[in-house]
Amino acid sequence: MTSKILIVGGGAGGLELATRLARKIGRQRWGKPAQAEITLIDRNPTHIWKPLLHEVATGALDSGLDEVSYSSHAKQHGYQFRRGEMVGLDRERRCVTLAAVEDDEGHTLLPERELAYDQLVLALGSVSNDFGTPGVKDECYFLDSPLQAEAFRKAMLSTFLQHGQDNRPLSIAIVGGGATGVELSAELFNASRMLHSYGVTSLTDAQMHLHLIEAAPRILSMLPERISQAAHQELTGLGVDVHTATRVTEATSTGLKTETEGEIKADLKVWAAGIKAPSLMAQLDGLEVNRQGQLKVLDTLQSEGDPHIFAIGDCAACPQPDDQWVPPRAQAAHQMADALYVNLRRLSQGKMLKPFRYRDRGSLVSLSHFDAVGSLMRNQSTRSLVVEGTLARLFYISLYRLHQKAIHGWLRTGLLMLVDGLNRFLKPKMKLH
Known part of the structure; x- marks a missing residue:
């Protein structure tokens, strides 16, 4: 049967x-x-x-x-x-x-x-966990699904366009210093430069104020401290204001209220802190x-x-x-x-089930095209191998290719890699509509 x-x-x-x-x-x-x-x-x-x-x-x-x-x-x-x-x-x-x-x-x-x-x-x-923080559901964007990601992208384009026409500074706040918050911070700086190069907005890096807010003492707390520090330095070098040990108490239409730094003004707010x-x-x-x-x-x-x-x-x-x-x-x-x-x-087949044992293979974080950092677990008895730069970026990309291989097989994945390579030359570097 x-x-x-x-x-x-x-x-x-x-x-x-x-x-x-x-x-x-x-x-x-x-x-x-x-x-x-x-x-x-x-x-x-x-x-x-x-x-x-x-x-x-x-x-x-x-x-x-x-x-x-x-x-x-x-x-x-x-x-x-x-x-x-x-x-x-x-x-x-x-x-x-x-x-x-x-x-x-x-x-x-x-x-x-x-x-x-x-x-x-x-x-x-x-899904994201707002921990019952007042105002978050109404005032913040989430990135739990493609629909939510698309909603933020459209709001981002509209906000950049409006501020560019008026030549007003733009402030964006991201709550959560995990992988999503860190990666989004770097991607937003890349997006700002792309929009400027395509003539969509006249805003420069100096006119965009990006805040990354984390309640823990450091960002990327699940990774070794060396990786966390490298990512922190890269983000601050781009111009991100990294706020650690800072807990958000309320989200409002004008920004985010915190316990220690008062209100952080923001035109766009993203919640990426915690999951449930x-x-x-x-x-x-x-x-x-x-x-x-x-x-x-x-x-x-x-x-x-x-x-x-x-x-x-x-x-x-x-x-x-x-x-x-x-x-x-x-x-x-x-x-x-x-x-x-x-x-x-x-x-x-009527056989006994086998227990599942998780094996930590390490973690990788992409900072757009600017950099990538992470650690690779070699085995249970040795320390993790820290990787940065181009090598880390290649390992990061390979994770997606392994997922594609699992659902498509090697042949189709190889063809998709070829198409992706061609699209980098044939299509704009970001979606503008």
């Missing part, structure tokens, strides 16, 4: 898992029926690698060129795609409920539906979540309360030896997708 595997969430982990399962057990082989029916669910029609959203937000990356159509990809690789947002779970009947899909005018395109499963995989990722699991995770028919809303899972990636439900990526709280937990990072989602692929195959 063909089992039904539902994967909710088409981010890096979910899409990679659906692709691998479909290739191996989702197709007929040598006249034998498929072992499983693989279905991927996402509320969006297209996929884009989340670590690239800061480039979408500044126009450095045209999402229309790099996004992947789920429907087309599903047809090519042998799984089914169902568009919709999961809004309910019935564990007794083993089915999920998808909300109706509407167009921009509110017309129903797809009605509310139920989909049955034998195994359910939750790969819902994470989507609110849906707290409504999973009695399954237990932690304080961050992540589903509690065993080291086999099965939920603690239901062996038919699994979770991977940022939405999963997965224990590791020595009372450690899997961190919410892109490489963790990739590794968990690989591990769950093996376990779902073992489950279909």
Whole structure:
């Protein structure tokens, strides 16, 4: 009997898992029926690698060129795609409920539906955590999805145009000194220079005031201090005002109020401080979540309360030896997708599931074309290898290519690399419309 595997969430982990399962057990082989029916669910029609959203937000990356159509990809690789947002779970009947899909005018395109499963995989990722700070939801932009990144890009273009015409200084504030905030800071300076070179605005670097605000004592606190200091120096060299040990208490229409520095004036405000699991995770028919809303899972990636439900990526709280937990990072989602692929195959063969062990491969941060910094973990017994400059930039780019290889294969990835190289000569260096 063909089992039904539902994967909710088409981010890096979910899409990679659906692709691998479909290739191996989702197709007929040598006249034998498929072992499983693989279905991927996402509320969006297209996929884009989340670590690239800061480039979408500044126009450095045209999402229309790099996004992947789920429907087309599903047809090519042998799984089914169902568009919709999961809004309910019935564990007794083993089915999920998808909300109706509407167009921009509110017309129903797809009605509310139920989909049955034998195994359910939750790969819902994470969203920004505003920690209940007053005004943030109304006054700040977020970069949790392509739609939010596009909304910021349009606001950025309009604001640069208006201030350029009036020759008024422009102030932008980014809350959160993690990878997203640091990378966005550098990309914004690159965007400012590109807009100036294309004649969109007359603003110069001196007229743009960019604030990076971090509550911790240093930016990039998850990386070695040497890397944090190198990134700090690079940003201040560009002209970024880096505020560390500074907690935001309120967002207003004119700026951000802080505990120690008063109000920091800002025309555009971005919130990239902290993450949490989507609110849906707290409504999973009695399954237990932690304080961050992540589903509690065993080291086999099965939920603690239901062996038919699994979770991977940022939405999963997965224990590791020595009372450690899997961190919410892109490489963790990739590794968990690989591990769950093996376990779902073992489950279909009646074998015991293998425990997942996270391996830290290091971290890399891109500072636009100005620089890149990071550390590479060599093994468990030696110190990490610090990399900077061109070498770090090449390693950073390779992470995206590895994701493309996982969902497309080597041949198509090679062709995409060729097309990207040609587009660097044929198209503008940033999206201007």
